[in-house]
Amino acid sequence: MKWMAKSMRGTAKNQLSLFYTLFGSFIVIIVLLVSINMLAYNFFSNTIKKEVILNSSLNLNSTASNYEKHIKLVRSFMLGYLFDSDTEILKSDSPMHRYDVVIRVQKTLQHNLSNTQLFLDNIIYYFRDDDFIIERDGTRNADTMFSKFYTHSTYTADFWSKEMNGDESFHIYPAAPFSSATAFRQEPLGNFMPILVKGAFDHEFAFIALLDGSKIYAAFHQPKPDSSFFIVDRNQQIIFSSDKFVLPPAALEKKGTGYSKIKDHYYFYQTGMETGYTYFEVVSDKGLTQQLHRLNLTIGTLLIISLLIGLSVSYWFSKRFHNPLANMIRSIQPLNNVSVPISKSSRIREFNLLHNTLSDLSRSKDEYQQDLQAKNNLLQQLSYMMRLKKIHGSGELLPAPIDTDGPYRLVLSQIEFKERFAAEIANAPQRAFNMYKELISAHFSSVYTNSLTFQLEKDQILSILFVKDKSTKEKPDDLDGLVQLLDKDIPYCNFTIAMSPIRHRSADFAETYQNVLDLIKQRRLGEDIQVIEEWTPQPSLMIPSPAEEQELTANLQSGCDEITIPLVNRLLEELENAGALAQQFQDFSKDVVNRTIKIMYAQNISFNNLAGGRSPYDLLKSCYTLQQYKDFFQSFLSKSAAAIQAKKSEADIITKFVTEYVEAHYGEDLSLDMIAGKIGITGSYLSTYYKEKTGTNFSDYVLSVRMRKATEMLRETDLKIQEIAALVGYYTVASFNRVFKRHTGVTPGEFRRHHQWKK
Structure with missing residues (x-):
């Protein structure tokens, strides 16, 4: 045994310390990693420029996507204004006669324009025949508006008057610096992109929205050094530019997605699917070279820092690992009364001693480790x-x-x-x-x-x-x-x-x-x-449309189930034809029920008995087919309409007089002031009173009565459409057709043919 112990001491003298072995191993690994990084950097250095170009393309794609979404949002927002009930009132009557509506419109403008996410500086109501302007700060004529408050040499009152003759319902014009001209100085307002919104065949009224081009550019685009940004419309006209750089004709002809190099500039372009506009980002070759230089400098600095950190951490880790292990070895050695033979497979004396002392524990641990690793994840x-x-x-x-x-x-x-x-x-x-x-x-x-x-x-x-x-x-x-x-x-x-x-x-x-x-x-x-087994992407469904939403709400408020039930059935069929999911049917149906309940609450009507004592939401959960949804709404909307009509029949003497007078004189020229005069009150008081008592605007009620009478005549008589229009108070067939289609979704002729086919 003595010779074995002597042999161990002699062999131990030739073995290396664990600290130097670990530290040397870490250095070798660090040198190897640095070498690999250098080789990888040299190998990929030729592709860095392509990556920078790809990054520019992705940046432009993100910018184009944001612009497209925002233009779509502004279009939807302005169409909501175009079909607003106040807009219809001002169009049907001279705005100068309806100053109460003008005041309400201005308050709505001030509220909506406070939303900075729309990037709209102002929205202008333009009545060409009346030479009348409504905007957030007041009313004025067109010449004053565009020569003093929003002035630019191109966008004058004559310019907008001529643009009203066009057939486009939504048109964005090139951005221009607008200013306000006072008696003493001219103050810049900003770089605005004018937008004209009107009916395709309406040449007398339009909205002019001023989109703040500078703010939307700062929000949606991340410019690169020495770069320029442009938006070009379908007619190759530049509607926005970030600076005075001039796009060459060859670049204006680009469509789709990609980039090209013309002389010493890269031209990245992306054509939007929604508007057809082409978005350009022009980056100079000098700018890309500077980016590459900065990238090289950054990579070199990071490599040196990583090397220093790696050496420091290796030294610290080696010391932290060696010290407790050495203490553990010293604590184990007194327990070894017999010298332990050292394996020649390692030159590190600490590992060889632990190998013989803890071999049984290691073997058991390895067996469990193999089993646990197979199950753990x-x-x-x-x-x-x-x-x-x-x-x-x-x-x-x-x-x-x-x-x-x-x-x-x-x-x-x-x-x-x-x-x-x-x-x-x-x-x-x-x-x-x-x-x-x-x-x-x-x-x-x-x-x-x-x-x-x-x-x-x-x-x-x-x-x-x-x-x-x-x-x-x-x-x-x-x-x-x-x-x-x-x-x-x-x-x-x-x-x-x-x-x-x-x-x-x-x-x-x-x-x-x-x-x-x-x-x-x-x-x-x-x-x-x-x-x-496979997920199918679903298209976004705009059902109901804004016009259908307005029509549905108006008829729910008036309790006209003859229109609401066919309208809801038609919307359900549109959902089915569009391939809607069962959850989308549930969401649409809950929305209709919510609207109905809100209207009944507003009119102080209890809805507890509408579903036979059960919650309408529970009944909706039991609808699994299109016919079941139709049956539910046939019952639910009929009962709600009956409750609303019953509530209206209990109205006080004023609302009763108004209701009976409209029912008896729906074919005559009905105005709020005329009926108020018969009662001896003002028109504004009657409007507020009638809205409070019935939950319906007077104009909406008159419209619903006329449309109800018109549908009855179309179904049950052979009178000509011109005759029916005159009987329900419309002087021209064109205005009757327009209002009827907006109210029911179809023209009078289509409505009559549909019901004749059913018979």
Whole structure:
């Protein structure tokens, strides 16, 4: 034994210290990494310019997208103004006769223009025939407006008068520096892009919106050094430029997406899908060279800093690692009464001593480590989700080990109980849900031996299928068997089954779960079992349109179910034709119910009896087909209209007189002041009083009565449309056709043909 101990001491003298070994190893690694980084930098240095160009293209794409979205927002915002009821009142009567409406319009302008996100400096109501302007600060004639308050040599009163003759309903003009001219000085206002908004065939009234070009440019674009930005319309006319740089004719002809180099400048361009405008960013070649130089300097500085940090951390880590290990060795050595033979596989004496002292522990640890590593990743994902969903398991282990690279797929089943279930099945819903969970679990267990099924939400069941066979098809046939098992319960439940493709990485578990959640939302109308395996992007639906929204609200307020029910049915059919999801039908229906309830609350009408004692929202949840939605609204809107009409019949003597007079003289020239004079009150008082008592504007009520009478005549008589127009108080057929179409969505001729076809 003595000779063995002597041999150990002699061998230990030839071994290196752990500190120097670690520090030397770190230095070698650092040198290797620096060498690799230098080689990689040299290899990719030729592609840096392409990356800078790509970055410029992406920056312009983001700018173009922001401009397109904002122009679309401004278009929608201004169309809302164009079809506003106050606008219609001012157009139908001289604005100088309706000063109360003018005051209301100015207050609305001041409120809306305070929204800085619209980047609108002002919105101008322009009545050409009356030579009358309404804007946020007051009213004036056109010549005063454009020669003193918003002056520019191009955009004069004569210019806007001529532009009114065009057929474009939305047109953006080139940006220009506007100023205000006073008696003493001329003060700049800003660089504005004028926008003309009007009816395509209306040449007497228009809106002129002033979009602040400088502010929207600062918000939407991140300019590069020595760069210029331009917006060019479809006619190759520049409508905005960030500076005085001149675009060459060759660049103006560019369309689509890309870039080109002309002389010493790069021209990046992007054509918007919404407007057809082309957005340009011009970057000088000198600017790109400066960027590359700065990039080289930055990379060199970072490399030196990384090298210094790496050496410092290596030294610190080596010391921190060596000191406690040396103390541990010193504490172990007194316990070794017998010299331990040293393996010649390592020259580090500390590692050789620990190898012999802790070999048994290391061997056991390695065995457990191999087993735990194979299961850890996916189990962590599953455990996290179960904690997130507050699911308490049974405490049992999974039936088989989980390979981190093993294939798996998720199947999410959503069960929705129908009214017939509550009426005919005695079991509680949770007991029935547990039965379905066991049924699904048994089915998948018969196909996948390692499947796991558990309840995730109150109406959702998640199945994790561990696929052992690498050749398993992406779309297995085992779902057909599950569908057959559930098919007989369709009268009682709606089943939606979403299945993910086969995944091979446990790190994708959360993402895969989110994917099947999105697939569940793809359910469409129907009382059936729907199996969804692929996500289909849905187009954004503008149903109802702003005009249809206005029409629906007006008829709900007046209790005219003869119009509201066909209108809602038509909107439901539009949703079905557009391929809307079941959730989109629910959202639309809830919106209609909310509107109706708000109107009834405003008129102090109780809605508790509208749905037979049940909440209308609960009844909506029981609608699974288009016909069921139509039946619901047939009942709901009929009852709400009857309640509103009954409430109106209880009105006081003033509203009763107004209602009876309009019903009797709807074909005559009805005005608020004329009817107020018959009662002995002012028109403004009657307008406020009638709105308070009925929840409806006087003009809206007159319009609804005339349209109701017109629809009755179109359905039940053979009178000519010109005769019907005169009978309901319209002097020209054109104005009658315009109002009728805005109110019902179709022309009088189309309305008559549709109802004749039904007969």
